[in-house]
Amino acid sequence: MGKPYKVRWKTTKGIEKVAWKVKYLDESGNLHQRQFLTKKEAVDFNAKSHIELKNGIHVPDRKTLSIKEMATVWLHECAIGPNGRMPLEPATISNYESEIRLHINPLIGELRLNKLDREKIKHFRAELLTSRSRPLAKRVLRTLSTMLNVALDKKLLAYNPAIGVTIKDDGRFSEELSIPSKHQVRELIEAAATYPKASKATDIRSYNRYYAIFLTLALSGIRISELRGLKWINVNFSKRTIKIQQRADNKANAIGPPKTKHARRTVQIPTKLVMCLRDWKMYCPDGDLVFPNWQGNIESYANIRNRGWLPICERAGLCTISYRVKNGKKKKHVETWFGIHSLRHFHASMLIASDASPLEIKKEMGHSSIDVTYQFYGHLFPEDDEKRAERSNSMCIEVFG
Structure with a gap:
């Protein structure tokens, strides 16, 4: 990989221009070149590309897409079935499409995939949090990361910079489950x-x-x-x-x-x-x-x-x-005061009140795992401190007399 070099030329109006160029061969032996306004930008790109080429993860400009273009490709794959899997449900695809159209494309849609880095993703997260609700920002960021995983699989991206950039929940932002009496x-x-x-x-x-x-x-x-x-x-x-x-x-x-x-x-x-x-x-x-x-x-x-x-x-x-x-x-x-889905939560609350076990509730509600059951209804299960204390004493007596 050669060193950056300065180029000079004159415009049709006779104005002299200066720029810095970098030429290099990719893994397949194809020649690529990039032009920059400053020597520092050229040197930085040269060093970064050299490391990426050495590690086999470099993606040239002409082999990548913009985020907006990648979104179109991804939505099409979701409709026909990604990686040989069944197609996603229309409601899921519709949610992805609206998140991309309303929140991803307006902010970073024109950015090319190989220009993405962790700092740009963090900036995108900050923009979401200041202009959208926290739950919506979390969903949009998760959608972007899922899409970038597909781009990575297609070798349109060297790595997924959104991994590890998350929006965490805490007690202040968790919405209380709406359960009618x-x-x-x-x-x-x-x-x-x-x-x-x-x-x-x-x-x-x-x-x-x-x-x-x-x-x-x-x-x-x-x-x-x-x-x-x-x-x-x-x-x-x-x-x-x-x-x-x-x-x-x-x-x-x-x-x-x-x-x-x-x-x-x-x-x-x-x-x-x-x-x-x-x-x-x-x-x-x-x-x-x-x-x-x-x-x-x-x-x-x-x-x-x-x-x-x-x-x-x-x-x-x-x-x-x-x-x-x-x-x-x-x-x-x-x-x-509550939505139609709240009748489902009401039913679960009645099961808990009738002493149904978490496993029984998981099966009755059709949850994918017992973790989902606890995520929604864990706070509704009674905490019987006396029963736990009695059980602790019984265990001790059984072992030590």
């Missing part, structure tokens, strides 16, 4: 039971399905995506069980496999829910799905939330109502 759930279900029936066009199926939907979520603990993809063949009235075999994707409104292999499970349900589902089946539109739309297709999450959850929470007094002016018109805004 038993009284609030009763109010919600009662409001759902008296919610206005279907429109005149569907009077023949006038049973209130939102009552059945929210009662199912509260008494089974299944995910809303699992409820939207639930089939009648997987509801066993005699055994009082619901078997989770599939789910409905939130973005594509398509049926797919459960969230993880552990999400495939059989959930025990109480008699009250069995009776509710029996009644609902008489009014349910024709088809395989337990809770389809009125045409028998997959019901969207947006419809369940906007047409059922929001008005029922308002009816039950479980929300805060405000009014905003938009385009000169006064518009009502309903902010519920």
